[in-house]
Amino acid sequence: xxxxxxxxxxxxxxxxxxxxxxxxxxxxxxxxxxxxxxxxxxxxxxxxxxxxxxxxxxxxxxxxxxxxxxxxxxxxxxxxxxxxxxxxxxxxxxxxxxxxxxxxxxxxxxxxxxxxxxxxxxxxxxxxxxxxxxxxxxxxxxxxxxxxxxxxxxxxxxxxxxxxxxxxxxxxxxxxxxxxxxxxxxxxxxxxxxxxxxxxxxxxxxxxxxxxxxxxxxxxxxxxxxxxxxxxxxxxxxxxxxxxxxxxxxxxxxxxxxxxxxxxxxxxxxxxxxxxxxxxxxxxxxxxxxxxxxxxxxxxxxxxxxxxxxxxxxxxxxxxxxxxxxxxxxxxxxxxxxxxxxxxxxxxxxxxxxxxxxxxxxxxxxxxxxxxxxxxxxxxxxxxxxxxxxxxxxxxxxxxxx
Numbered sequence: 001x002x003x004x005x006x007x008x009x010x011x012x013x014x015x016x017x018x019x020x021x022x023x024x025x026x027x028x029x030x031x032x033x034x035x036x037x038x039x040x041x042x043x044x045x046x047x048x049x050x051x052x053x054x055x056x057x058x059x060x061x062x063x064x065x066x067x068x069x070x071x072x073x074x075x076x077x078x079x080x081x082x083x084x085x086x087x088x089x090x091x092x093x094x095x096x097x098x099x100x101x102x103x104x105x106x107x108x109x110x111x112x113x114x115x116x117x118x119x120x121x122x123x124x125x126x127x128x129x130x131x132x133x134x135x136x137x138x139x140x141x142x143x144x145x146x147x148x149x150x151x152x153x154x155x156x157x158x159x160x161x162x163x164x165x166x167x168x169x170x171x172x173x174x175x176x177x178x179x180x181x182x183x184x185x186x187x188x189x190x191x192x193x194x195x196x197x198x199x200x201x202x203x204x205x206x207x208x209x210x211x212x213x214x215x216x217x218x219x220x221x222x223x224x225x226x227x228x229x230x231x232x233x234x235x236x237x238x239x240x241x242x243x244x245x246x247x248x249x250x251x252x253x254x255x256x257x258x259x260x261x262x263x264x265x266x267x268x269x270x271x272x273x274x275x276x277x278x279x280x281x282x283x284x285x286x287x288x289x290x291x292x293x294x295x296x297x298x299x300x301x302x303x304x305x306x307x308x309x310x311x312x313x314x315x316x317x318x319x320x321x322x323x324x325x326x327x328x329x330x331x332x333x334x335x336x337x338x339x340x341x342x343x344x345x346x347x348x349x350x351x352x353x354x355x356x357x358x359x360x361x362x363x364x365x366x367x368x369x370x371x372x373x374x375x376x377x378x379x380x381x382x383x384x385x386x387x388x389x390x391x392x393x394x395x396x397x398x399x400x401x402x
Contacts, residue, residue, distance in 0.1 A: 001096045001383055002035040004088060004112070006081060006105035010040040010057065016217065017300050018101055018125050021184050023052075028376035030054040037092070039084050039108075041077065060084045071142065078107040085112055097121060097383050103128075103143060106150040113153060119390045121382060122154040124164065126297045129171050130318075131221055133295065148172045155386045158379070160184045160298040161319035167297075180382050183319075185372040186303040194284045201285040204269050205242035212241055212345055213286035213310070215279065215301055216293075218249030223292035223315065225255060229338035230292075230345065231264050238349045241267070244286065248273045283308040288348050288355075292333065292341050296320045303370050306330070306362035311355045313344045323370075327354075329362040 005026060009019040026036045030053070042048065042059040050057050060080035067073055085108060089095060100109035100122045113120040128135065128143040135141050151157050151172050157179050159165050165179050198207065205211050212234075216222040224245055231243055245255070245268065252270065259265045274282065283289070289305035290313045298319035305312040306329070314320040315335040324330035331344040348355045 001380070001387075002092065002094065003029065003037070003097050003099055003383070004085060004095045004118075005036060005038045005099045005101065006085070006109055007038060007040050007101040008077065008104040010038055010059075012046065013041055013043040016125075017184070017298070020300065021123075021125070022101055023055075024185060024187055024372045025376060025379060026055045027053055028372040029380065032376060032380065034380070035092075037088055037095075039081050039088070058084050058088065071139065074104055075107070078105065081105060081108040082111055089116055096387060099123070100150060100154070101125065103147045103150055106146050106153075109150065110153050117395065119155045119386045119395075120153055121156050121158060121386060122150050123158040123160075124151065124168055125160065126164075126295075127167055127171055130167055130295050130297065144171070151178075154178075155390060156180055156382055158182050158382060161322050163318045163322065164297045180378075182375060182378045182382070183370055184298050184300050184303075185370045185375040186300060186307055186366060188307060188367060188371055190304065191280055191284065191308050194280050196284050197281055198285075200281050204244050204271075204282070204285070208240055210238075210241045210288070210349060211286040212243045212288045212290055213246070213282070213305075214244070214290050214292075215246040216291065218245075218247050218251040218255060220251065221293060221295040222247075222249075223294050223336070224251065225258065226292040226294075226315075226336060226338050226341060227290055228255060228258055228262065228264070228268070230342040231267065232262065233339065233342035234345050234349075235264070235267060237346055241349065242269060243267055244269045244271060244282070246271045246274050246279065246282065280308075283310060286310055288313060288345060290341070290345065291315065291320060292335075293317060293320060294336055299323055302330070303366055306359075306366045309359050309363065311348050311358045312362065313341065313348070315341075327358075329358055329365050331358070 007022045009015045011019055011023050026038055030036050037056045039058045042061045046059055048059050062080055063076040095118050098109055098112055098118050098120045102125050109120055128140050135144055160183050165181050168174050214227055259268045289310045291302050292315045296318040302312050302314050302323055313331040314324050316332045317335040324332055326332040333340040333344045
């Protein structure tokens with residue numbers, strides 16, 4: 001099959017989790033004999049076109065019209081994406097499926113679908129309603145409307161968890177038979193070659209201190225502030241511990257000031273953004289990884305912690321709740337509850353044997369369920385289903401610009 005993927009982020013451009021999902025999915029689809037074209041944003045230091053292993057990556061420059069408005073920027077991006085995609089259709093011929101990742105590329109996806117009569121599938125990685133726990137202003141209403149429009153125009157909608165399936169049914173009134181649940185995965189070889197580096201570890205904590213690790217965007221929904229609220233209780237019972245918080249985002253200053261005002265700043269280390277190499281090294285040095293999200297459609301970072309052989313503590317929300325079985329392959333705290341989070345951390349600190357058992361079971365689970373070989377096959381099944389169904393209706397014949 002020849003697949004055209006649309007995504008506003010693709011490595012080395014990493015804004016959230018979409019980038020790595022698109023990368024891993026595309027690479028694994030290529031490995032199964034498919035021809036994959038990814039149309040995405042240009043990033044400084046990258047080429048406009050390259051063969052990334054065997055994925056054909058086309059990067060576009062947004063129109064150089066100055067704007068401070070994100071919505072206007074999205075429209076400029078879609079004009080550029082569309083120009084590039086038309087050239088791909090003209091050069092490479094028949095495209096079997098258009099696969100759009102999230103609302104930002106919806107305009108391009110819809111135009112291509114109707115212009116070339118190619119079936120469209122979309123992956124909804126998160127919703128504006130979920131991110132903001134409701135719709136509170138005109139911009140959020142506009143984005144949510146585009147999300148609905150994209151799902152309406154799609155032959156099938158892929159979501160990454162049962163939680164997200166229920167969310168899109170509720171918000172967009174989608175018929176359940178239009179939705180396919182396919183989890184995100186993780187590269188099982190991601191940490192291959194990385195070992196615990198004690199010299200590197202000493203940049204963050206003393207040898208006698210345990211490290212409790214958070215990594216994620218520093219926004220309210222990721223719950224770093226909940227972790228800060230849990231720290232005093234942890235320190236009261238277990239003082240030889242350092243809390244390392246990695247990531248960037250609009251809450252960085254707020255969180256730094258909060259740690260100072262709580263009198264715990266000496267126990268909290270804000271690293272800022274770390275590139276992949278440093279992040280992987282750090283994962284191999286920590287003792288517990290904590291993901292106290294308030295909203296999390298899936299939670300790839302939890303899987304990364306599990307394959308890094310680190311016991312994870314997650315909140316019982318969204319996709320995280322589906323990934324972890326409490327006390328077996330991880331620990332689950334009540335979402336938004338700092339006391340519950342502290343209890344889970346303390347249980348792992350005081351019970352190293354239990355931590356070891358959790359790590360072993362977590363690795364087994366990720367290897368058997370969340371690996372990209374299985375996930376890419378499930379995605380191909382959806383593609384074939386769409387092609388078969390659209391073929392029976394007579395729609396989608398020709399791939400010729402109307």
